[in-house]
Amino acid sequence: MRIFRGLLALVAAAATFYGLNVLAVQNGYPDRLDFKNKHYHTNCSHGHRSDNDLK
Numbered sequence: 944m945r946i947f948r949g950l951l952a953l954v955a956a957a958a959t960f961y962g963l964n965v966l967a968v969q970n971g972y973p974d975r976l977d978f979k980n981k982h983y984h985t986n987c988s989h990g991h992r993s994d995n996d997l998k
Contacts (some may be wrong), residue, residue, distance in 0.1 A: 961976070968974050 950965050
C-alpha cells in the first residue's frame with residue numbers, strides 16, 4: 944500500500960508538471976520537455992550581452 948501511494952504521488956506530480964508545461968507552451972513560453980531541441984538556434988540571443996551592446 945505504501946508503494947502504491949508513492950507511485951500515485953509520482954504520477955500526480957508528473958501529470959501536474961506536464962499540464963503546466965502545456966499551458967506555458969500555449970502562452971508562448973519555451974517547451975521544457977523539448978528533448979530533441981526542435982527550437983534550438985545557434986545564433987539565438989536570450990538576453991546575453993554582446994560586445995556591441997557595450998559601445
